Structures are given as structure tokens and as C-alpha cells.
Amino acid sequence: MATATYVPIATQTLGSATSTITFSSIPSGYTDLRVVLGNIQAASGCLTYGRINGDSGSNYSYTSLYGQSAAANATNAINQTYLNLVSAVGPLSSNPSFMSLDIFSYTSSTYKTMLVNWAEDYNSGGVVENNVQLWRNTSAITSLSFFNSSSVNFLAGTTATLWGI
């Protein structure tokens, strides 16, 4: 019989404004990880970033494909110090955003590649974005953190779930 998987490892809903969402002590028993940030709201316009295993070195890069209002766009960056999860417009305080982050072979001894889907709409514009992220490190992933640019807090009600697949 096939093995059941896709297991919520940890889930939380912010009770108050918080600068950083962190998952630590991530177990190694899965093939992939998935992080879902839901109802993402922040006090002012910002971008949302991430880090792996606390690494703030220039070890991240991404390639992005996104639609903003009526235009299709693409961008990329290398040697970043964080995961750049959304390229154009990040979360706002008025309408919630949604993000999923799929992390493949997170315990392998290869560099880690990830896929991100971001969606937001504020009834006069919005962004839908797909991007691929690279973390140039061969260590197993044991912690993940998410934060906004300019030290903007996530607002209460933002949800964060870590899944093991």
C-alpha cells in the first residue's frame, strides 16, 4: 500500500505583530518541504524575504516570472543575502497575500533549489509571481525564517505552515 505523506510539521497563526517567522528543528524524514504563508499582511509596503539555517551570506539567487497589473515581467538576481520571495510588490495591510514555497531534496548534499508561488490583489492592481530560488549550500535544511524588508512586521492573523512531503 502506498505511503501517506504531506504532513503538517508545524503551523501557527500570529497573535500579534511579529518581525520574523521561524521554523527550527525541522526533522529530516521527508523528501521535500513546503511552506505556506497565508493571510500575509504587513504594516506598509515591503518585500518578503527568507533565510535558511540562519545563513546571511551571499549564497542566494533567483529567477522570477511575474505579472503585475497588466504586464508580464521577468527579473533575476545573484549573490543575494536572502531568499527574495516576491520581486515586485510585497504584502500590504489592506488585503492579504499568499505564498507557497516548495523546497526539494532538502536533506541532500547538493545545493538546494526551490519554487515559489506568490499571489496578491488589492483591487486596483496586484501581483502573481512564480520564481525559482537557489541556496548554494550542501547542508541539510534544519531551519527557515521569513521576514520583511525595512524591518516591517507581519501583522496578527498571518498564518505559517510547514509541511513535510
Added chain:
Amino acid sequence: MSLTPGIIASSLTGHLITNNFFLISQQTPSSATSITFSSIPNTYKSLQLRYSSTISGSAGYRINFNGDSTNGHYAQHWFYSAGSSASAGSSANTYTTGTVGLGVSTYQNVGIVDIVDYANTSKNKTLKWFAGGNNNTSGGDIELDSGLWISTSAINSLTFSGGTFTGTFSLYGVS
């Protein structure tokens, strides 16, 4: 419960398990030119294939179903970027379906392929493919693709081809 930095991820327990996503088979090829999942059971609503793999000699990641490589039996659309501009396109009446990007060299390419209603015998089969790769250069490969297999047969096997693969390929059933 409010969120605090440093959640101990392993501290939560089993009542959250949903049990509707099942690992059917996993392969970890090394320098394989094709990867086949065969004898796929017809008991799920949809399939999801997830992979993390290097590729060389690439024509891109290709998928054929049930061993069918007949010209005219496949079609695809894509929304794609290699780093600096977005493009979209399509092709019809082809031998296979797959990614338009060739994938990056050196590092892992990753993808999620969703195949809905794969066991239905009264309609053609559609897939959604989300794929990407990044080499820490100004290029890369990020794309969202659709694929069509023009057949009403239930899918019972699936074959990857297009390059030489080393990595992990996992097939899941979703009930």
C-alpha cells in the same frame, strides 16, 4: 497560540495529518536517460510528480504516457523566462509534452507536475507543470506549462526523457 521565533517544528503531533496524499513510487536515478513509472494504480483522483534533478544533453524535461510517442498525440502551452524577459508560446501535434526551457546545468532543476483525472476513460488528459532552475547567473529557467495528451486511455505509465538525469523523482497519488 501566538507565533514566537524559533518554533520547535517537531513538537506538534499527529492530529494534523490529512492522509490524502500518497507516495506511489520514488526513483533516484544516476545518469539515466529515461525514467519510467509503470503500473500506476487507477485509484486516485489525480497524480503529482515532484523532481529535483540535474540534467545534461538536454532537450528539456519531456513526458510521454503509456509509451505513446505518436506525432499528433500531444500539445503544450508555456509561460516562461530565462531571466530577463517573459515569453509565452505553444505547440500542437507533437510527439511528447514537457518544458520549453532546457534546464540549467550544474545545479538541480526542480518541478511539480499535476495530472488531473488521469484514470478517466472518457476525456483527454491535461497536466500542469511548474518548473525552474537557477545557476546563480543572470539566466535560469522558470516556467509554468500546460500539457495535453490526446487520449482517453487511463494513464498507467509515465516516462521522463530529454536528457541524462541524476536526482530524485517521486510520484504521488492524491485521493
